[in-house]
Amino acid sequence: MSDITADGPVLAADGTPLKRSLARAMRRQKLRALMLVAPLLIFVLLTFIFPIVNMLSRSVQNDIVVNTLPETVRALGSWDASSGQLPDEAVYAAFTRDMAVAIEAKKHTRLGGRLNYEKTGFSSMFRQSGRKMKKLDPVADAPFKDKLIDIHKGWGDVETWKVLQTHSGIFTSGYFLNAIDAQKTPDGVAWQPEEKQILLKLFGRTLIMSLIITGSCIMLGYPVAWLLANSTARTANLLLILVLLPFWTSLLVRTSAWKVMLQQNGVINEVLVWIGLVPDADRLILINNQFGTIVAMTHILLPFMILPMYSVMQTIPPSYLRAAKSLGATNWTAFWRVYFPQSVPGIGAGSILVFILSIGYYITPEIVGGTKGVFISNRIAYHISSSLNWGLAAALGTILLVVVLLLYWAYDKIVGIDNVKLG
Amino acid sequence: MANSTSDAAFVEFERVQKSYDGVNLVVKDLNLSMPKGEFLTMLGPSGSGKTTCLMMLAGFETATHGDIRLDGVSINNIPPHKRGIGMVFQNYALFPHMTVAENLSFPLEVRKIGKSEREEKVMRALGMVQMQDFAGRRPTQLSGGQQQRIALSRALVFEPELVLMDEPLGALDKQLRETLQFEITNLAHELGITTVYVTHDQTEALTMSDRVAVFDDGRIQQLAPPDQLYEEPENSFVAQFIGENNTLEGVVKEIKGGVALVQLDNGDLIDAKPVNVTEAGQRTRVSIRPERVEMDPTRLQEGAHTLKAEVLEFIYMGDIFRTRLRVAGKDDFVIKTRNAPDQVRLKPGQQIEIGWLAEDCRALDA
Ligand SMILES: Nc1ncnc2c1ncn2[C@@H]1O[C@H](COP(=O)(O)OP(=O)(O)O)[C@@H](O)[C@H]1O
Ligand SMILES: [Mg+2]
Numbered sequence: 001m002s003d004i005t006a007d008g009p010v011l012a013a014d015g016t017p018l019k020r021s022l023a024r025a026m027r028r029q030k031l032r033a034l035m036l037v038a039p040l041l042i043f044v045l046l047t048f049i050f051p052i053v054n055m056l057s058r059s060v061q062n063d064i065v066v067n068t069l070p071e072t073v074r075a076l077g078s079w080d081a082s083s084g085q086l087p088d089e090a091v092y093a094a095f096t097r098d099m100a101v102a103i104e105a106k107k108h109t110r111l112g113g114r115l116n117y118e119k120t121g122f123s124s125m126f127r128q129s130g131r132k133m134k135k136l137d138p139v140a141d142a143p144f145k146d147k148l149i150d151i152h153k154g155w156g157d158v159e160t161w162k163v164l165q166t167h168s169g170i171f172t173s174g175y176f177l178n179a180i181d182a183q184k185t186p187d188g189v190a191w192q193p194e195e196k197q198i199l200l201k202l203f204g205r206t207l208i209m210s211l212i213i214t215g216s217c218i219m220l221g222y223p224v225a226w227l228l229a230n231s232t233a234r235t236a237n238l239l240l241i242l243v244l245l246p247f248w249t250s251l252l253v254r255t256s257a258w259k260v261m262l263q264q265n266g267v268i269n270e271v272l273v274w275i276g277l278v279p280d281a282d283r284l285i286l287i288n289n290q291f292g293t294i295v296a297m298t299h300i301l302l303p304f305m306i307l308p309m310y311s312v313m314q315t316i317p318p319s320y321l322r323a324a325k326s327l328g329a330t331n332w333t334a335f336w337r338v339y340f341p342q343s344v345p346g347i348g349a350g351s352i353l354v355f356i357l358s359i360g361y362y363i364t365p366e367i368v369g370g371t372k373g374v375f376i377s378n379r380i381a382y383h384i385s386s387s388l389n390w391g392l393a394a395a396l397g398t399i400l401l402v403v404v405l406l407l408y409w410a411y412d413k414i415v416g417i418d419n420v421k422l423g
Numbered sequence: 424m425a426n427s428t429s430d431a432a433f434v435e436f437e438r439v440q441k442s443y444d445g446v447n448l449v450v451k452d453l454n455l456s457m458p459k460g461e462f463l464t465m466l467g468p469s470g471s472g473k474t475t476c477l478m479m480l481a482g483f484e485t486a487t488h489g490d491i492r493l494d495g496v497s498i499n500n501i502p503p504h505k506r507g508i509g510m511v512f513q514n515y516a517l518f519p520h521m522t523v524a525e526n527l528s529f530p531l532e533v534r535k536i537g538k539s540e541r542e543e544k545v546m547r548a549l550g551m552v553q554m555q556d557f558a559g560r561r562p563t564q565l566s567g568g569q570q571q572r573i574a575l576s577r578a579l580v581f582e583p584e585l586v587l588m589d590e591p592l593g594a595l596d597k598q599l600r601e602t603l604q605f606e607i608t609n610l611a612h613e614l615g616i617t618t619v620y621v622t623h624d625q626t627e628a629l630t631m632s633d634r635v636a637v638f639d640d641g642r643i644q645q646l647a648p649p650d651q652l653y654e655e656p657e658n659s660f661v662a663q664f665i666g667e668n669n670t671l672e673g674v675v676k677e678i679k680g681g682v683a684l685v686q687l688d689n690g691d692l693i694d695a696k697p698v699n700v701t702e703a704g705q706r707t708r709v710s711i712r713p714e715r716v717e718m719d720p721t722r723l724q725e726g727a728h729t730l731k732a733e734v735l736e737f738i739y740m741g742d743i744f745r746t747r748l749r750v751a752g753k754d755d756f757v758i759k760t761r762n763a764p765d766q767v768r769l770k771p772g773q774q775i776e777i778g779w780l781a782e783d784c785r786a787l788d789a
Contacts, residue, residue, distance in 0.1 A: 317514065317516070319512045319513075319514060319516040320516055320518060322481075322483050322503070322510075322512070322516070323510065323512055323516035323518075324518075324529070325482075325483075325502075325503040325504045326481055326503055326504070326506075326508060326509070326510035326578075327504075327510075327529055327530035327533065327577070327578075327581065328504050328505075328507070328530050328533045328534055328581065329504055329529070329530075329533045330504055330533075331504075333533055334504075337529070338518055341520045342519065342520060
């Protein structure tokens with residue numbers, strides 16, 4: 001539509017262009033709407049957006065090297081790493097001065113820890129050197145080159161200085177490379193050693209298992225949603241309570257219950273042995289593997305599939321099925337050609353919900369997943385709380401976020417997000 | 424089909440009853456017999472069981488008791504998709520994810536008809552309702568009237584012998600409704616299909632149908648051609664429901680020579696034709712059409728009873744005048760007179776005398 005007629009813009013009664021007076025009229029309305037949502041907006045901003053942005057920024061942040069060793073980084077700038085020669089005395093002197101300050105503030109061990117992600121051995125090297133360098137006077141004891149090499153032979157290794165130089169930038173791609181099983185070496189990007197490559201596999205496993213979980217939720221949820229949508233209001237309410245019942249117990253309790261069910265001495269195995277389907281010596285391994293994770297998570301996420309499906313199916317009038325049958329379609333044809341296509345938006349909404357929830361799931365895989373059934377989020381949690389490699393955790397989180405957004409985009413391209421109905 | 428003589432029953436309901444909850448009968452003892460090619464309308468207030476009857480015929484509800492026969496064959500155990508009955512739903516039920524052509528093609532596809540024949544039949548069916556240009560549209564891109572036409576042609580495209588329509592024009596505005604009423608009856612007669620049409624609009628029922636079945640309380644109150652229904656209602660429900668009617672209540676004094684003398688509750692006497700009354704002393708409700716009331720007593724039979732009336736309101740309606748009177752203590756008595764050059768125009772407050780021919784005034788059940 002155009003606001004330009006043959007005689008120019010459409011004018012309001014007072015002669016101003018209609019669009020402008022409309023905008024003015026709308027502005028107050030918008031302002032009031034904004035004020036109404038402001039408290040929530042601020043809350044979300046402070047408690048959600050800001051921490052996430054902060055967290056994500058850690059995935060590229062690397063100022064610890066520059067901040068702890070400012071003079072060394074500057075001095076290393078003029079050193080040619082490819083020459084194969086150790087840096088000159090100026091670098092060693094700068095390093096000693098920086099370390100004196102760092103040791104005073106007890107910051108050198110943290111730097112060691114950080115650099116240890118890039119090359120094993122740095123952590124102990126910084127700790128040991130720190131103890132001994134405390135005794136050096138940054139002015140009187142010059143020159144330092146030989147003394148430092150004496151304190152730890154690592155300072156006489158060209159590699160050490162190469163690593164320092166490589167990671168002296170404020171920003172680094174190192175965490176992201178780590179996250180996809182690669183690393184940033186002084187000679188460029190390279191794969192991690194074979195035995196350390198687990199993250200890509202974990203990403204793949206997370207995606208595939210999430211797909212399987214989504215698939216099982218569709219298979220199990222569709223008939224239930226159908227039943228809900230096609231029964232009388234009273235029965236539907238009762239069924240709905242049953243569907244929502246799992247929400248009444250804590251996630252932890254439900255997951256632990258699965259542990260009781262699936263263990264080798266658990267309910268299912270006992271029953272199978274008792275009726276003689278499974279020999280006692282050969283009990284099924286149902287838990288601490290991918291099977292356990294899939295079963296438990298399908299159960300836990302099922303309501304998120306059923307509810308959107310139900311609300312979409314509720315809007316499909318029964319007269320469509322009747323019309324199809326009156327036109328000569330069998331029950332199955334009527335369902336498949338007429339009902340099912342109209343319920344697809346519900347499947348889409350449920351699938352997106354379940355898939356996105358499961359791709360980032362943590363508790364259930366942690367409890368019933370063992371080593372083979374854990375997800376990428378368990379690795380993220382490990383790096384946040386155990387290895388304290390927050391940069392890597394942030395990089396993994398960022399990749400997860402991007403993957404979800406990409407899938408969402410792909411879904412929009414293929415199915416169309418307009419086709420997703422939550423009710 | 425084997426049976427094609429026009430007066431043999433094509434659709435039959437025999438002692439059909441239906442209850443949804445096992446407590447209340449929604450349809451009570453329904454008996455109905457329709458010859459082939461008839462256009463029959465089920466007319467009745469909302470909740471009177473019309474849709475239920477239609478659904479039993481289509482196979483979506485099963486009769487609790489009784490037999491439904493189609494062309495002499497009991498269909499109680501035939502599933503809906505094998506009955507071959509065309510159906511038009513109140514909300515059209517056009518499949519929203521298919522185009523108009525795909526909607527029409529659907530019944531042909533499930534009948535495994537070849538592609539070229541399918542396309543030909545679809546275009547022919549669309550042609551019947553002048554909608555060929557809309558074959559590629561989605562139902563949501565059509566107006567209500569257009570959707571209705573598509574629903575109609577979809578119900579006809581597989582050439583069923585029986586078509587059921589459940590208030591198909593309920594959602595349309597008056598003008599469109601009239602056009603479509605005309606189109607539907609024309610099409611039904613042209614194609615020779617048997618039609619069961621459900622509506623709660625009496626004008627629709629009267630103008631479209633060969634016969635009308637008036638439903639109330641799960642029973643057919645009267646089954647008759649429109650003119651008979653209007654002029655000779657068999658009970659006071661039908662008299663009230665079809666067209667405008669004046670009713671007066673009283674007691675039969677005597678019945679003599681085919682005329683009942685009725686004493687109204689205020690003591691006045693009138694003449695009426697005994698329809699549902701047989702002897703003196705019975706309470707009755709007499710019914711007289713507004714256009715059959717005579718204001719000129721000289722035009723009545725010798726000795727006919729008349730009533731005093733006071734004019735309350737005079738409404739000029741163009742082709743007719745509608746005058747509201749106070750008669751026998753009731754002030755909702757209406758008469759209609761033709762707008763002819765010599766017609767008197769009554770004024771409020773005027774005192775007049777009214778009467779009628781005994782056979783125009785029907786003494787019905789109380
Ligand atoms: N599926 C159903 N379950 C229970 N009661 C119903 C059902 N369908 C209709 N009824 C009841 O049956 C009666 C007749 O309904 P219906 O046949 O739809 O009437 P109409 O079409 O004449 O308005 C109503 O009282 C209605 O509440
Ligand atoms: Mg109805």
